[in-house]
Structure formats: C-alpha cells, structure tokens
Amino acid sequence: MHRVLGDRRAIAILLGPALLVYSLIMLVPMVWSFGYSFTKGNTIDGFTGNGVANFSRLFDDPAVHDALWFTLKYAALVTAGQVVAGYLLALLYVFFLKKSSALIRTLAFFPVVLPTVAVGLLFQKFFQVAPQTGPVNSLLNAFGVDSIDFFGSAGSAFWVLILMDVWRSMGFYAVLLFAGLVDIPDEVLESARLDGASGLRLIRHIVLPLSLPVLMSSLVFSINGTLKVFDSIVALTNGGPGNGTTPLTLYMFQTSFTYSDYGYGSTIALLLTVVCLLVSLVVYRVSRRDLTES
Amino acid sequence: MAIDTAVKTSAGRRGRTGDTARTHRVRAPRRLWVKAVVTLLLVVEIYPLIWMFLTSLKSNDDYLNNSTWALPTTWEWGNYTEAWTTGHLGLYVQNSLLAVLPALALMLLLGTAAGFALQIMVWKGRSLTLLVFLAGMMVPPQMILLPLFTAYFQTGLSGTLWPLILTYTGTGLPLTVFMMATYYRTVPRELFEAATIDGAGILRAFWTISVPMVRNALLTVGLVQFFFIWNDLLIALTFTNDQDMRTIQVGLLNFTGDFGATQYGPLFAAICINVFGTLLIYLFLNQKVMKGLTSGAVKG
Numbered sequence: 001m002h003r004v005l006g007d008r009r010a011i012a013i014l015l016g017p018a019l020l021v022y023s024l025i026m027l028v029p030m031v032w033s034f035g036y037s038f039t040k041g042n043t044i045d046g047f048t049g050n051g052v053a054n055f056s057r058l059f060d061d062p063a064v065h066d067a068l069w070f071t072l073k074y075a076a077l078v079t080a081g082q083v084v085a086g087y088l089l090a091l092l093y094v095f096f097l098k099k100s101s102a103l104i105r106t107l108a109f110f111p112v113v114l115p116t117v118a119v120g121l122l123f124q125k126f127f128q129v130a131p132q133t134g135p136v137n138s139l140l141n142a143f144g145v146d147s148i149d150f151f152g153s154a155g156s157a158f159w160v161l162i163l164m165d166v167w168r169s170m171g172f173y174a175v176l177l178f179a180g181l182v183d184i185p186d187e188v189l190e191s192a193r194l195d196g197a198s199g200l201r202l203i204r205h206i207v208l209p210l211s212l213p214v215l216m217s218s219l220v221f222s223i224n225g226t227l228k229v230f231d232s233i234v235a236l237t238n239g240g241p242g243n244g245t246t247p248l249t250l251y252m253f254q255t256s257f258t259y260s261d262y263g264y265g266s267t268i269a270l271l272l273t274v275v276c277l278l279v280s281l282v283v284y285r286v287s288r289r290d291l292t293e294s
Numbered sequence: 295m296a297i298d299t300a301v302k303t304s305a306g307r308r309g310r311t312g313d314t315a316r317t318h319r320v321r322a323p324r325r326l327w328v329k330a331v332v333t334l335l336l337v338v339e340i341y342p343l344i345w346m347f348l349t350s351l352k353s354n355d356d357y358l359n360n361s362t363w364a365l366p367t368t369w370e371w372g373n374y375t376e377a378w379t380t381g382h383l384g385l386y387v388q389n390s391l392l393a394v395l396p397a398l399a400l401m402l403l404l405g406t407a408a409g410f411a412l413q414i415m416v417w418k419g420r421s422l423t424l425l426v427f428l429a430g431m432m433v434p435p436q437m438i439l440l441p442l443f444t445a446y447f448q449t450g451l452s453g454t455l456w457p458l459i460l461t462y463t464g465t466g467l468p469l470t471v472f473m474m475a476t477y478y479r480t481v482p483r484e485l486f487e488a489a490t491i492d493g494a495g496i497l498r499a500f501w502t503i504s505v506p507m508v509r510n511a512l513l514t515v516g517l518v519q520f521f522f523i524w525n526d527l528l529i530a531l532t533f534t535n536d537q538d539m540r541t542i543q544v545g546l547l548n549f550t551g552d553f554g555a556t557q558y559g560p561l562f563a564a565i566c567i568n569v570f571g572t573l574l575i576y577l578f579l580n581q582k583v584m585k586g587l588t589s590g591a592v593k594g
Contacts (some may be wrong), residue, residue, distance in 0.1 A: 004490045005416045005483060010497050011522035014415070015423070018408035018467055021400075025438065025464020026430050036388055043444045098326045104332060106580050113583060115525040115578045118568040121550070121561075122346050132360055132558075135345055138362050167338070176588045189472045228434045231527040235547060238538075249528075252436045257532070262440045269436040276434055 043262065057158040063243060064268065067251040068275070074247060075226040075279075081166040081217050086173025086213075091203065093174065094181045105178070108171035116168070120235020122163045125199070127151070154244020157237050161245060163231055173218055180214025181207065216287035223283055227276050247264035248272045311455075343569065350374070350562035357558045373559035374567070383564050385538070386545030393455045393541060394523045397462035401470050402516055404463070406508065409474025410500050414483055425473060430468035438465075439532050446533065457533040458541070462523045470515055473589070477511035478504070514586035517579060521587070524572065542568060 041047040059167040060062055087110060093101040111119065128134040137147040148242050150156045184207065192206045208215075230249040233239060239246035239254070246254075248268060258264030350373055360367065367573045378384045412424050438461075446457040481504065489499040505512075509579060530541040540548070549564050576583050 004487060004496055005414065007415075008417070010495070010500075011415050013497060014411035014500065018404035018471060019423070020429060021404060021460070021469045024432065025461060026433070026467075027426075029438035029440040029441035030433060032479070036440055043447050059387070088425055089558050092328070093382075094332065095324070097332070103515075104335065105584070108578075109580070109584055110333060110339055110343075110573065110576070112587065113521055113572050115543055115546070115568050115572060117525075117527055117546050118565045121546065121565050122342060122569075125346070125349075125562075126342060133362060135341075135362050171339075175584050178362065179588065199299050224432065225542050228436075234527060234531075236307050249434065249436055253528070253532075256440055262444075266440055267551075269439070270435065272434050273437050274431060280432060 014026055033266045033269060036263055037270050038263070040261065040263040042256075042260040044260075047263065054264050058267050058271060063246075063251060064271070067246050067248045067268075068244065068271070070245065071227060071229070071247040071249075071272075072274070074158075074229060075223055077166045077228045078229075079219065079222040080167075081162060081178075082169045082173050083215070083222055085166055085170035086218070087177050087215065088096050089170060089174035090177035090181050091207075093178050101178075105171075105175060108174055110171065111168045112172040114168070116231035117235040119164065119168055120232055122159065123160065124151070124236055127160050139257075142168050151237060152241060154241055157241065161236055163234060164236060165226075165229075168232070169222075175223070176218055176221075177211065177214055181210045184210045216283075220280065220287065222284050224276065224280055227272070227279060248275070295582050346562055346569070347566055350559060350566045352559055352562075354556070354558055373563040376557070377560040377563040377567065381560055382540075383536075383542070383567060384546060386540050387567075388543045389455065389539060389545075390524060390542040391532075393458040393462065394520065394557055397459045397466070397523060398516055398519055400459070400463045400467040401519060402512055405467055405470030406474050406505065406512065407500070407517070408467070408506055409478055412471065412476035413475040414481070414486060414500075414504070415496075416483075424471070427468050427471045428434070429430060430465070431472075431508045435465060435528055440530075443532060452554055453536055453539065455539060458530060461529050461533065462526070464521050465529070466523065470519065473515050473518075474508065474511065481507055514582055514589070517575075517583050518586040520575075521572070521583070 012231060022154060035087060038050060038052065039047040040054070042052040063068045063147060125132075126134050129137055129147045129149045133141065136150075141147060148156060150160050178190070188210065189202070189206065192202055197205060226247060228252070229247055233245055233247060233250055237245045239250050243251070249272060252265050252268040255261050255268060340391070346364075348366060349362075351371065352360075352370045353368060356367050383440055386587050408427070412420050412427075444459060446452050447463070451457050451460075484541075486496065486503065487500045487505055490496055525543065527543045527547065530544045531547070534540050534544055546564055548566055
C-alpha cells in the first residue's frame with residue numbers, strides 16, 4: 001500500500017514548486033551572498049574581486065565592533081525584559097486572575113500585532129521634548145522633574161528602545177508561557193501545597209522547574225528574533241544619535257544601500273548570520289542540558 | 295482546585311482549606327494589589343493608543359500649543375482624509391494588499407502541498423528536506439537581500455511588486471511548511487490509503503480530502519503570515535525605490551519626511567489607520583491569532 005504514498009511523481013508535483021521557490025529565494029542567495037563578500041562594487045557599477053579585504057576590514061572596523069556590541073547588548077536586555085515581564089504576567093494570569101484572565105490576555109496581546117513602524121513613531125512622539133512636550137515628559141514635569149531629551153543621547157534612546165520592545169512583546173511571551181503554566185498538573189501543585197510549599201516557595205521550587213521547557217523555548221525564540229532587530233530601531237531612532245543605536249542589521253543595510261558597498265555589506269550579513277547561529281547553538285545546548293537535569 | 299488553593303496559601307490564609315473553589319474565584323480578583331497591577335497594565339497597554347487617537351484629531355496649533363493630555367479643542371476628522379489622499383496612504387494600502395495577498399495565497403498553496411509531501415508521503419530523505427526548510431528560519435533576511443536585489447534588477451522585475459511577492463513567498467515558506475507538516479501529523483495516513491483504494495489518485499486525495507481537513511490550520515497559518523508580511527519593513531524598504539510602489543510601512547516611515555514633518559494631525563491619523571486596521575482583524579479573530587503566533591514560536 002505504501003506504493004501509493006511513495007508515488008515519486010506525486011511527491012515531485014507536491015514538493016517541487018515549494019522547493020524551487022525556497023531554493024531560488026533563500027538557498028541560492030545565501031551562497032551567492034557569501035560569494036559577494038569577496039568582492040567590492042554593486043549591482044549598477046559591477047563587481048570586482050577583492051580577496052579577503054572585506055574580512056580584514058571587518059575586524060578593524062570600529063563601527064562593526066560598536067554595532068556587534070550593541071546587537072548583543074540589545075538582544076540580552078530585551079530578551080531578559082520580555083521573558084521576565086511575560087513570565088510575571090503569565091503567573092498573574094494563572095494564579096490570580098484565573099478564569100477572568102481572557103480579557104486581560106487579549107488586551108495585553110494588543111501591541112504584538114501592531115506594525116512596528118507605527119509603534120516606533122508613536123513612541124517617538126510619546127517621549128519627545130520638542131516641538132511638543134510628549135506625555136512622558138509632561139508627566140516628569142508634573143512631578144517637578146525637568147524634561148529629558150530622550151533621543152539626544154545614545155544611552156537614553158537605548159532605554160526607550162528597550163522599553164518599547166518589551167512593551168511590544170511582553171503580551172506575546174505572557175501567552176506563550178501561560179500555555180506552559182496551564183499544563184502543570186493540578187495534582188503536583190496540590191501535593192506540593194500539602195508538603196507545606198506556598199507562595200514564592202511554591203513558584204520557585206515547583207512552578208519554575210516545571211515550566212522550564214517552555215521558558216527555554218521562549219528564550220531561544222526571543223534571542224533569535226532580537227539579534228535580527230531592524231524595524232523598531234529604524235522607526236524609533238534610525239540608528240541615531242550618531243550611530244549610537246545602530247545594530248548589525250542596520251549597519252549592513254546602510255553600508256549596502258546608502259554607500260552602495262555590496263561586498264562589505266555581504267560580509268557584515270555573514271557576520272550577523274554566524275552570530276545568530278552561534279548564539280542559537282549555545283542557547284540550545286544550555287537549554288538541552290537544563291532539560292535533562294530537571 | 296489545586297490552583298485555587300495555591301493562591302489561598304500564598305496569601306497566608308492557612309487553615310481554611312475547607313473553602314470551596316467557588317468562593318475563591320470570587321475572592322481572588324478582589325485583592326487590592328491584583329487590582330492595582332491589572333489597572334496599571336491596562337493603562338500601560340491602552341493609554342498610548344488613546345493618546346494617539348486623540349492627537350490624530352487635533353489641529354497643528356492645538357497640538358503644538360496645548361497640553362498633551364488635553365482633548366482636541368476642535369475635532370479635526372479631516373486629518374484622516376488628508377492622510378489618505380494627500381498623504382497617499384490609500385495608494386500605500388493598495389500596494390500592500392497587492393503584494394501581500396498573492397504572496398499569502400502562493401505561500402499557503404506551496405506550503406500545504408510541501409507539508410503533505412513531507413509528512414504524509416513516504417520516501418527517503420524527507421526528514422532531511424524538512425530540516426533544510428527549517429534552516430531558513432534561522433538565517434537573517436539580510437543574508438539574501440543583496441543577491442535578490444541584483445537578480446530582480448537584472449531580470450527587470452525592479453519597479454514592480456513582483457520582488458515583494460516572490461521574496462515574501464520564499465521567506466514565509468519555512469514556517470508555513472513546518473506548521474503544515476505539524477498539522478498533518480494529526481491526520482492518519484490510512485485515510486489517504488483508503489481514498490486511493492476507492493479510486494482517487496493521491497494528488498486528488500491531497501486536494502479534495504486533506505486540504506478541507508486542514509482548513510483551520512490554513513486560517514491560522516495564513517493569519518500569522520499576514521501579520522508578518524503586512525508589518526514587514528526591511529524587504530519592502532529594499533525592493534521599493536519607487537514612491538508609487540511603496541507599501542504601507544515604507545509609506546508610513548517616509549510620511550514624516552514627505553509630508554508629516556509639520557502636519558502632525560495627518561501623521562497621527564496615518565499611524566492610527568495603520569494601528570486600528572490591524573487591531574480590528576485581531577479583535578475579530580483574537581483566539582486564532584494568539585494561538586497561531588505562539589504555536590509558530592515554540593519550535594522557533
């Protein structure tokens with residue numbers, strides 16, 4: 001009977017188109033991009049071979065060091081922020097709101113579906129000083145604190161960015177982790193309670209270990225996403241002031257399209273890919289070890 | 295019940311274990327700090343949207359000179375028509391629809407067929423093929439931008455919406471294939487074997503039997519991908535140099551420079567149209583959207 005399900009012609013017809021499109025749009029360009037990193041030039045002027053010059057430039061370029069450092073810092077902080085905030089929300093849903101949490105879950109999920117560009121522009125106006133004092137600075141003024149030019153320095157712009165991205169995604173992680181918490185069997189909680197665990201101790205010793213698998217997959221997902229951050233930064237600060245909030249993705253984009261340097265742009269893209277793979281691999285290994293322990 | 299009691303003990307109400315779950319369900323939300331947290335949460339989630347909406351109805355003078363908290367002195371609904379027509383928002387929405395809908399249709403069709411071939415059909419190398427698809431989720435889109443830009447330029451596709459349609463389809467396939475294959479795992483293979491005994495070819499069985507069975511999954515995956523593509527900035531920014539080809543996100547980003555720099559009302563109106571449009575879809579289908587977006591993430 002497996003002859004029918006093993007029909008090669010049918011497999012080719014069903015899988016072929018998807019594989020073709022996927023190869024043409026993703027696989028071939030990946031290899032091609034790797035090839036570009038040994039060239040200089042661009043589509044309009046043409047490409048010339050450049051050896052490994054792009055790679056040595058990559059190691060010496062202070063802008064790359066800054067962008068790489070920024071990317072890692074951003075990914076670590078936003079991941080920590082959104083997973084912790086999401087977990088606290090999930091605990092709130094499961095243990096305190098219970099049946100009535102559906103409405104809150106829906107509302108807290110709002111920002112997840114909103115276009116990042118719109119959210120970026122909104123936060124820009126929300127935190128601005130001039131020409132109009134935005135709500136945040138108005139609030140500071142009301143408490144007698146002077147207005148802060150949040151986008152005037154890289155440091156404060158960075159914190160607004162972190163705040164915005166945690167705001168955007170904590171509802172998402174809350175629902176994800178909520179699903180993990182709901183799966184914890186009632187009997188386990190009941191017997192832990194009978195053994196005298198309560199409150200924070202119950203959460204620390206019972207709930208947290210049992211929700212570790214879903215926490216770990218949230219972590220992997222979050223890091224994988226935050227390393228690729230682009231939209232929210234372009235919309236909020238466009239990398240500024242100076243290049244104080246420029247991640248690798250944006251630096252790659254600027255190198256390629258503002259300075260038309262495709263070869264070096266591809267080299268930066270390659271660095272980004274390697275970073276993504278390395279970090280994912282490390283997190284994956286660590287999470288595997290944790291899972292087998294618990 | 296267990297959770298109810300856990301809540302109770304966490305508040306230090308020991309010795310009243312005899313209480314029924316029902317009394318606690320009523321009592322729990324009454325606790326003051328829970329209420330405070332929920333209120334804070336609601337303010338944080340919703341106030342920015344309210345502020346944005348109110349600001350979208352202000353005139354420039356009103357925006358610049360009056361308190362940011364105040365209601366509009368006159369309600370300028372004209373800001374919306376201004377954004378839609380003079381700000382070209384209508385055109386941008388149309389471009390987005392023309393790029394997103396064909397890409398969605400293509401992606402779902404190809405992805406479902408591939409998911410079927412990878413999960414239901416039996417052949418050597420299918421798990422490896424699935425892995426090759428999955429690898430696509432890890433790779434940052436920056437890695438494929440420049441070669442694609444060259445390819446579209448040389449084939450003369452630049453200046454049309456085709457680069458967007460093709461790129462969205464290709465980049466969306468990994469997640470679509472993965473999710474469809476996962477859904478097909480719940481459908482027993484025997485069903486299709488039986489169908490072929492009754493004389494339907496396997497292709498026909500795929501189309502007339504399996505596709506209706508995964509209708510729900512198609513809606514879920516379709517919604518998830520819709521939000522991803524509709525909200526995309528990077529790919530649209532790269533492949534739409536022409537102002538007439540801009541999608542809604544690129545248009546909105548350029549809005550500040552082109553038109554909104556001194557026209558705050560229309561700028562906020564444009565943001566509102568974008569935000570409330572997606573919000574409306576979400577409110578109608580919120581369970582589906584939530585489930586879809588999070589189920590796509592677990593294996594991410």
